[in-house]
Each structure stands twice: as C-alpha cells, then as structure tokens.
Amino acid sequence: MQLKSFIIGLGILFIGKHGNAQNVDLFAEENKIPSTDIVSSTFKSSRIVNGHSIENVGAGVLDFRISHRFGAISSGSYNLFGLDQATMRIGLDYGINNRLMIGAGRSTYEKQYDGFLKFKILQQQNGERNIPIGISYLASAIYKSMKDPSVNYIPYASDRFSYAHQLLFASKINDYFSLQLSPTIVHYNLVDSAKIPNDFKSIGVSSRIRISKRVNITTEYFYRFDKLAGYYNPLSLGFDIETGGHVFQLHVSNSTGMTERTFINETTGSWGKGDLCFGFNITRAFTIRKPKELKAIKW
C-alpha cells in the first residue's frame, strides 16, 4: 500500500470514529420541555377577606361559599360581643376556563344580589417569559332588593343597582409573601343627593403572608379617594387555614359588608373606636368538569 492511500484511509477511519460519536448521549442533552411556569397560589382563595384576590377558581370547579360577618365585638356581652347580629352572604362561583370565572351571591345586608365576572388579563410567570405581576379585571353588579322605606320617591329598578370595576395587580414576591393593589371604581346609579357623586374611586392594598404550610395571614385595606360622609376606610386582618377540600378564612374587620360597594364605601365601623367585627368565609369546591387530562383514565 502506498503511503498516500494509507494516510487517506486513516483520515477516513478518523471520520468514521467521529461518526461513532454521533451515538448521541441522551443523558448529556438538556431537556427542552417548555418551562413556562405560571405562578400559582398567589393567594389561597378567590377572596382575600372581603375583596377579590387575583386567584380564580379552577376551570370546571364550582365553589360554594358561605360568608358570615358578626356585629361589633365592642357592642358588649348583651349582644354576645356581636355574635347576635350576623349578616351573611351565600354564593356560588364557577371557573369557565383558566382565565375567566363568574359568580353570584345573595347577602342578607339590604337583601343584596350580586353577580360578577373576573378575568385574568396577565398571569405572573417565570421561565421562557418573565412577567413579575399578574393583572385581573373584576366587574360586579349589585342589586339592592330591600324595599325602600321612603314614600316620597319610588325608585326604578335601575336605581337599585350599583357597579364595581377593579383592576387587580398582584405579585407573589416569594413563597411566603404576596402583595396586591386593587384600584377600584364603584358607581351608584342613585345617590342620596345631587351633591354626592355617583362614582367613588379607591385603592386596595392587600397581602398574604405564609406562616406555615397550611396557615396564612392576610391583610386588606382600602383607601378611599372619594368619601361618603360618616364612613371609614375598611381594614381587615385574617387567617386563611387550609384543610383538604376547604379553605377557612377567619378575620376581624371594621366592615361587615361583603359586596364591593358595601365594604369599600359603606364601612360603618372604626378601628379607632374599637368597632371590630369577627367574621369567617368557608368554601367547598366541587369539580363539575374534569380536566381533559383526566378523562378516559382508568385506574
């Protein structure tokens, strides 16, 4: 064999060796599974105390929610520290898809009916895209069905409506702390006099602090830019306690309202005067529509 051909042969063998190396080492490859991680559990429930959190109930989940607010603890032993004066709201929430939820409820206060929809405009996420906050939009309508004591003016049905629009900006800063800002407009179709505006602006500041795997502390405060005389800014402090299928929310607040209009603009209690009220929310989730992943699975 000539030297030349020997060299060429060696060269080709070398290429051949190289080809062998293309037996790709699968262990060395980085797995490129889509790593968009949508942040979950910014808050533990769809409500913080009275107000909405950025959380929705899951797609296909029906959430049955009972909320109780007792009277002021300062009303003394005659009222058993407020326990005699319970107001309540009973409601059903439903997740239409992962972004949209709707709900309706009835409160004993003013015999209000309310309905709302909440839509996730932007979801906080890490991974391929880093978005540090989530934004949701909440619209609710509140109908006061209590008969009006006034005899001078018989209200139209439309006079009984008020509306709330909120943008919810929330960020789960870490596993232990979440913060939410909720600029709000409440519109009343009818107010007591021409001097009073129909639109009331406010901003809510809420937080969640996780103190253990199952217990969280929540705070909720609304600052009102437009004030109705004689009412206070609502401030609430609560505990979210998780058990299997429930979230218990226990709290003290100067507000006993459970619809946006009532608790933001018409809070009668003052922390300064010790008008604190005990309250709780209980929810139970029912899965109405199974996630598609779980259909057609036999165990």
Next chain:
Amino acid sequence: MNKKTTLLILFALVATISLNAQRIFATKTGQILFNASGGAEKIAAANNQVDAKFGEATGQIVFAVLIKGFKFENQLMEDHFNENYMESSKLPKADFKGYIKNIKEIDFSKNGKYPANFEGDLTIHGVTNKVSTKGQIEVVQGKPTIVGDFSIKLANYGIKGAYIGDKIAGDVKIKVNCKFQN
C-alpha cells in the same frame, strides 16, 4: 489513487454511515399518571406532556416532566401538591435517566409486544434514587409505545407532610404510557 485505496475509502464510508444510524425515538406528549390515594378520597393526577427520548443503539432512555403539568380533579389538591408537597416553584422538574437493559432483544422493524427492563436514576423533588422496573414496548409500524408501572416511596424523595401515610399513601403508584415517533 489505486483501486485498493478507492475500495478502502468506500468501505470506510459505509462503516461511517452504519455507525451514524442510531435512531432516536422521541415524544413530547407522553403520559404519566400517579395514584396516591391512601383512603377513600381519590388522590390521582395525570400529565400528558411528558418529554421522553430513547436511543435504539445505546438503550439510553430519558423522561422529563414538569411537576406543575400534573392535573388533578380538585384544584385545591393541585395547589397543595405543588405548594406543600412538591415545592414545584423551587423544584419544577422530575426526570428519569436510565437504560432499556434488553434493547438488543427488541426488533423495531417488526410489530409485536416486547418485554422491556428499565433501570436508572429517578429524580423527584430534587432527590435521586435508583429504580428498576419491568415494562413493555409495543411496536406498531415502527413506532414504539412504552408502558410500565412502578411504585415509589415518598419518604425516599424527601416529600413530607402530615397526611402522608394517612389520606395520602406513602407508596405512590406511577404509570407510564408513552407513544414515540421516529
């Protein structure tokens, strides 16, 4: 160049090509299910976005899955799974890197069901353990489907919680079903 050299070159080229021919089977839509029911309440979830690959020549097989991709019937359960048990914001992935030990016995050109032995490292919740299990590879028109099941002890993966051993089974059954393309 003489004839001999040309032959040598041709031979080497053929060798190169055959060495190159390791086929990789892959899927991004494999399915992994688990069942961790300890009592009456069903605690089970499914993930239909399993990324899996294996090489025909080496028998290397890898599975990777996002923990958040597991869907439960109950949203709250899913939140608890992610936040309290799996800590999926810190530890988002689980994976398996191992070998199909008897890959040589499987003829990917012939339809049929072949028993397969898997062995390798399973990483869940940031903890790696050796696992081995028997499964099956079914070949239909050159496309293999891997099915198998095995169970793991949560304690071995540092997964802790008050309900484990009670409502949540300490041993979790896992089922794999991945249909590969080539």
